[in-house]
Amino acid sequence: MARRKRRSFSAEFRAEAVRLCQVGDRSIAKIAKDLDLTETVLREWVRADEVNVGREKPPEALTSTERDELVRLRRENKRLQMERDILKKAAAFFAKESE
Structure with a gap:
């Protein structure tokens, strides 16, 4: 499997991707595929957003x-x-x- 070139995404793109995940009508895997992202990076964005807005805050976050x-x-x-x-x-x- 060839490595994917490292890409950077705008804050607006990340926020929209996270919003799509929070709507809940599609799975994170499906959204990641539709946006041509890896599922792992999308899950990290969702987790970071949850920490930033205070919904979930593990002690080390x-x-x-x-x-x-x-x-x-x-x-x-x-x-x-x-x-x-x-x-x-x-x-x-x-x-x-x-x-």
Whole structure:
């Protein structure tokens, strides 16, 4: 089986695909086939939407905004740690120089 080329989809397309799944008149497998998607990716979109709107929230699940904030905070934390390390080295250098 040949691998499918990685595609990207707009937020509107994803939202419409999820909406079709929530209507419930067709199975996720049928909708995925009709939209030329894999069933797995469509199920992931539906699960992510359920977490984002608060319908289902397993303890380890993060909403999109929480995930974005986590990425931002990790980046900021790394920058602050680097700044702290630089200041420690500078303080040690100047303390050594003043002896």
